[in-house]
Amino acid sequence: MHVSIKTALVLAAFTTTAHAFADAPLNVGISGEPYPPFTYKAASGDWTGFEVELAHAICAELERECEIAPTGWSGIIPSLQAERIDMIMNSMSITEQRQRVIAFTRPYYFTPGAYVAASERELVIPDDLDGLVMGVQSATTNATYARRALRDSGVDVRLYDQAEQVNSDLLAGRLDIVLADEIAMRQFLARDEAEAFEIKATAPHHDAYGEGIGIGLRQEDEALKAALDEAIAAVVEEGTCARLSEQFLGTDVCVYP
Amino acid sequence: MDFSWLSDPFYQEYLWQGFVNTLWLLLVSAVGGQLLAVGVALARLRGPRPLAWFAAAFSSVIRGTPLLVQLFFFYYGVGHLLEGVPGLRETWIWPLMRDPFFFGAVTFICSVGAYSGEVIRGAMLSVPPGELEAGRAFGLSGRQVLVRLWLPRAIQLCLPTLTGEMILLLKSIPLVSTIALMDLLQAANIIRDETFLVYEPLLLIAGIYLATTVVLTATLRLVEINFPGMRPRSRRWLPVR
Numbered sequence: 001m002h003v004s005i006k007t008a009l010v011l012a013a014f015t016t017t018a019h020a021f022a023d024a025p026l027n028v029g030i031s032g033e034p035y036p037p038f039t040y041k042a043a044s045g046d047w048t049g050f051e052v053e054l055a056h057a058i059c060a061e062l063e064r065e066c067e068i069a070p071t072g073w074s075g076i077i078p079s080l081q082a083e084r085i086d087m088i089m090n091s092m093s094i095t096e097q098r099q100r101v102i103a104f105t106r107p108y109y110f111t112p113g114a115y116v117a118a119s120e121r122e123l124v125i126p127d128d129l130d131g132l133v134m135g136v137q138s139a140t141t142n143a144t145y146a147r148r149a150l151r152d153s154g155v156d157v158r159l160y161d162q163a164e165q166v167n168s169d170l171l172a173g174r175l176d177i178v179l180a181d182e183i184a185m186r187q188f189l190a191r192d193e194a195e196a197f198e199i200k201a202t203a204p205h206h207d208a209y210g211e212g213i214g215i216g217l218r219q220e221d222e223a224l225k226a227a228l229d230e231a232i233a234a235v236v237e238e239g240t241c242a243r244l245s246e247q248f249l250g251t252d253v254c255v256y257p
Numbered sequence: 258m259d260f261s262w263l264s265d266p267f268y269q270e271y272l273w274q275g276f277v278n279t280l281w282l283l284l285v286s287a288v289g290g291q292l293l294a295v296g297v298a299l300a301r302l303r304g305p306r307p308l309a310w311f312a313a314a315f316s317s318v319i320r321g322t323p324l325l326v327q328l329f330f331f332y333y334g335v336g337h338l339l340e341g342v343p344g345l346r347e348t349w350i351w352p353l354m355r356d357p358f359f360f361g362a363v364t365f366i367c368s369v370g371a372y373s374g375e376v377i378r379g380a381m382l383s384v385p386p387g388e389l390e391a392g393r394a395f396g397l398s399g400r401q402v403l404v405r406l407w408l409p410r411a412i413q414l415c416l417p418t419l420t421g422e423m424i425l426l427l428k429s430i431p432l433v434s435t436i437a438l439m440d441l442l443q444a445a446n447i448i449r450d451e452t453f454l455v456y457e458p459l460l461l462i463a464g465i466y467l468a469t470t471v472v473l474t475a476t477l478r479l480v481e482i483n484f485p486g487m488r489p490r491s492r493r494w495l496p497v498r
Contacts, residue, residue, distance in 0.1 A: 097453060110483070133355065135437070139450040147447065158357070159447070168333070169437075172340045174355045193485035 025065035028055045029085030029216075031072035037183075037248045038091050050248035054108065055089050057240045061231035064079035077102060079219060088216030089229070095210055101221045105228045107212030108241065109253040113142040113203035115184035116170065116189065118196055123177075125201040130154035132176040135166040142179045143236070170197070180202065183249055212255050233257055262452050268444070275444035276465060279430050282440070285362045290369025297374030307309075311341070312374070319371035325432050327368065329364055330361040357438040364425060372424050381407060390456045400479035409431055413484055420477040424470055434489070441465060 030052065034040040039049040047068045057065035061203075062109055071079045078087050080102060131154055136143045138159040146157045151218045158175065160166045167188055169175045178185070182202060188194055194254050203209070215232075235241050241254040262268050300312035319327065336354060345351060351469060353359045384407055392402040412419075431442035443456035453460075 071408075138446060143447075144451060151267075159439075159443060161435060162438050165333075165437075172337050173346065174336075174340075220454070 007196075009070050010030055011015050025067045026062075026087065027069040027085040027128065028059075028066050029071045029076055029079060029088045030055075030090040031073040033073055035090060040044055046239065047228070050109075050244055053244050054235065054241060057235050057244070058228065061226055061234050067233065072220045077216070078118045080216060083218075086217075086224070087220070091213050092216050093210055094212060094214045098216070103217045103225055104214035105217065105225055105232055106257075107214045107255045108213030108232045108236065109245070110209070110255050111182045111203075111253050112209065113179045114158070114185045114195055115165055115177055115179055115200040115203070116185050117200050118178040119198045120196070121176070121200075123200045126150060126153045126155075129177070133158060133174070134154070134179060135160055135169055135175040136179045137161070137163045137166055140181075142203070145203055145206055146179055149203075159252065182251070183253070186195050187252060258453055259452075260457055261460075262448055262454070262457075262490050268448050271439065271444040272441065272465075273449055274439050274459075275441040275462075279427075279440050280469075282358065282361055282365065282430055282433065283423075283427050286369055286426060289362065289366040290426070291373060292368030293366055294377050297370055298377040298411075299403075301374070301378050302381060307361070315367075316371045316375055318382075320375070324368055324429055325366070327441035328364045328432055328436060330358060335382035336360055337374070340404060340457065357363035357433065357436040358452050360436060361430075361433040365429065368429070369422065369426055372425075373419055376415050376418050376422065377411055383414060384410045387473060409485065411480060412485055415479075416481045416487075420474065420481065423477060424473060427470060427473060429467065453484055 030039045030047065032080060035049075035051055038051045039047060042048040044091060044094065047070070051137045063168055069085045071085055073090070076085075076088055076090070077098075080088055088102075091138075092098070092104075092112070094107060098104070106158060117121075129150060133156045134150075135158050136146045138161060141158060146155075148156070155177075158169075158171070163180065163184065166175070171193060176201070180188075182199070184207055187201060189197060189199065215228055216226070234252050236256055242252045245252045245254055261399045284445060285407070297312045297316060302309075302315075304312060339354060389402055389407055392406045393399075397405065413479050419486040431440055434446065443461040445462045448458040450454055478490060
């Protein structure tokens with residue numbers, strides 16, 4: 001019984017693949033749970049956001065038709081491998097672990113870590129970090145960066161489970177400075193209670209941050225990877241990416257060659 | 258099993274720092290907690306009625322709520338309330354208020370005070386009244402009876418239970434990793450985040466906890482044996498009755 005169901009599923013998968021040839025539209029997998037401002041539903045009911053619009057631009061460059069396919073985030077890699085979607089484009093960091101399972105295009109955007117502290121505090125980073133208490137969220141690239149690169153700066157790094165705990169301790173004065181994702185920090189600073197704080201600097205490129213965000217692909221789709229790499233480079237170079245980034249994120253996060 | 262990360266000086270330092278913080282927190286909470294426990298027991302048995310009532314309420318609340326909730330209550334609740342007090346940031350207490358160690362210690366002292374307080378109260382009630390009356394008959398004052406007879410006899414009776422409380426305290430300490438204090442569990446989490454190894458760091462710190470418990474038990478056992486009146490004089494372990 002089990003075997004026959006599995007076989008049926010596999011067959012079904014194959015029949016759909018047979019259609020997904022050449023000129024069939026590319027299914028762009030995004031997280032079904034909205035992830036503003038990268039992917040979210042506009043009032044019209046259509047998906048929009050920085051990555052959705054960027055996907056449309058990339059597809060125009062490829063001269064292929066694309067369909068946005070919302071998929072549960074936790075099952076998005078299995079969906080890719082089951083060929084229900086052809087690429088994953090939703091802020092997926094290029095990590096060593098994922099690269100064992102799927103392939104990535106070249107990175108198209110990268111958000112650095114941003115240092116946030118009270119506006120009245122004069123800071124030169126990293127020289128003035130000595131003796132300060134810095135909060136970071138654990139299990140993030142910022143935590144790794146803080147521990148590795150700022151090791152000799154004399155800063156006291158405190159690790160929190162949740163980003164909101166870090167923000168709350170910064171507001172309460174228990175932390176002098178916070179290192180967190182720049183986009184998230186911009187949203188935090190937009191709050192009334194955070195008006196006395198500002199971004200002091202962004203962290204430089206470092207191994208801890210990886211290469212950035214790329215489009216996830218099946219490892220065997222080498223032709224698609226080559227085409228997408230070129231399309232991304234074109235979209236970045238002609239400034240479409242920067243324009244969309246400014247529009248949705250208020251800053252240019254595109255990765256230039 | 259991959260333990261190659263153990264040779265990384267980064268991780269060695271985190272583990273060492275976590276271990277030292279764990280021991281410090283254990284020591285501070287154990288000493289502070291036992292002193293509070295004696296106070297709670299005395300307040301419940303001999304205190305004026307409002308104080309006795311307060312001590313009973315304290316025990317019920319602390320023993321009736323999860324330790325993790327208390328830790329968050331003190332760190333994120335009371336801590337943030339106190340920070341709103343004007344002028345506090347300029348006083349000597351401010352550096353303490355910023356330190357998660359302080360809130361961890363306060364939480365554990367309260368916890369030990371409530372649990373051990375009940376143990377000591379029970380032990381004080383089970384000291385035979387005849388012994389206390391004998392003390393009075395020998396001319397000791399009420400205070401002397403308390404300090405030289407009642408308390409020592411009660412502690413003697415409940416020492417093994419208090420040892421158990423200390424071991425439980427040691428194993429509650431990993432909770433402070435949630436308030437951004439570097440303890441053994443947080444060190445293990447760092448190693449997990451960076452190496453993607455889950456079991457090896459946890460196994461290592463489990464081993465460290467086990468070894469610490471063995472040493473702690475042996476040390477407290479020595480205290481038990483050497484506690485006045487515990488040594489067998491005439492082939493009897495406890496000179497009860």
